[in-house]
Amino acid sequence: MTQNDTIVALATASGSGAIAVIRLSGPEAISYASQQFNSITRKDIASQKSHTIHLGHIVDGSRIIDEVLLSIFKNPHSYTGEDIIEISCHGSSFIQQEIIQLFLRKGCRMANAGEFTLRAFLNGKLDLSQAEAVADLIASDNAASHQLAMQQMRGGFSNEIQKLRDELMNFASLIELELDFAEEDVEFADRTEFKNLLGRIIKVLKGLIDSFAVGNVIKNGIPVAIVGEPNVGKSTLLNALLNEERAIVSDIAGTTRDTIEDEIAIGGIGFRFIDTAGIRETRDVVESIGIKKTFEKMEKAQVIILMLSTKDILKDQSRILLELEKVKNRFPQKPLLVIVNKIDVLDDDTHNKLQSFISEGSKFEFLKLSAKSGEGVEELKTHLLGFVNTGALKNNDTIVTNSRHYDALIKALEEIQKVSYGLDSGLPSDLMAIDIRQALYHFGEITGQITTDDLLGNIFANFCIGK
Known part of the structure; x- marks a missing residue:
């Protein structure tokens, strides 16, 4: 997945409107924009500070296409972690296409679906679960689904998974170390402490898995x-x-x-x-x-x-x-x-x-x-809300809404339960280490520490172009 080119796309909904936003991201974003933008105050865009907005015209040679506001976001302090230019132009579909085609002719490439967010993930600005929450946030159509998406995008879910993974990783390294001293028959990992950790992990995983029933209906x-x-x-x-x-x-x-x-x-x-x-x-x-x-x-x-x-x-x-x-x-x-x-x-x-x-x-x-007069309809709505267990949502507890995360959590739980059984049965360290590695793998799948091109392709294909 190369990131050495500069991409462009319409960041707002297609069609006519009051304004539209066109986004460029990549190493040449500022350079391309400075060539096609004439500032009202004759400023050189390339030398301007990050997070500044400038009034001027997008031009194609001597032809003025539109009067626009141009926003500058310099790496690494941008959504993608790259240089970003956002052009706020008038919302005419003709103007939008004229500007996009201009930058395509100058060397930009049309962005793929979700490519801006993909670059944010690859540049470490978001982990994978946060990136997926961006799509959920865009799709949210009620207060509850919006709150869930915001919580996940701010890292609530991934932070909880990362904490568990770090603790398990510490014990995994000690178990692996024991394998190097197998002949000395020494134990570097405190078995009692390890058992307590496994118990906590199992409890948290079961809670997250159970929350999917609530999260899924709230989301959909x-x-x-x-x-x-x-x-x-x-x-x-x-x-x-x-x-x-x-x-x-x-x-x-x-x-x-x-x-x-x-x-x-x-x-x-x-x-x-x-x-x-x-x-x-x-x-x-x-x-x-x-x-x-x-x-x-x-x-x-x-x-x-x-x-x-x-x-x-x-x-x-x-x-x-x-x-x-x-x-x-x-x-x-x-x-x-x-x-x-x-x-x-x-x-x-x-x-x-x-x-x-x-x-x-x-x-x-x-x-x-x-139903005809409306008497009792409001009481019915209140009654329906009583069927929804939103206690976890109101307490800002982590709720799982993503089917991919749910699947990875179930697989991680299965591996952790194998480790727990092995610990109780006195299983050798080398056999327990295999199950621990598998549990760590499934944790990593959620946050994106373990990824494949196919997985990323499937996730970001569901995004809109421009995000």
């Missing part, structure tokens, strides 16, 4: 399936939650033939609501496909909202309770919230009957609301 949004019989108000509830007419609402049973999905942030957490086809016996082929998809979405959901109408409850309470039992038995591990809808049409008598039904089904969580 928590899927919530809204299910129930036709015409109980599922689509009306979805519209009330989104505060827009997202789903078709009709008095005709079976209007929703397919699943409808949309996402909103509640209390900084992303929730992905899935309005499903009504569950009932039907001969309609299209509706049957929709019902099949409903069960598929329930399998994938983290939370199930089962909606009932007061009319159906009062008609056949025993059947309704039996249906609730079936859903709970089919998905025993998923939080099930039973919504009693259309409470806006209750009189005192039906309200009392409804309370009797809720008391009889006390093993279930019930919430009464009116």
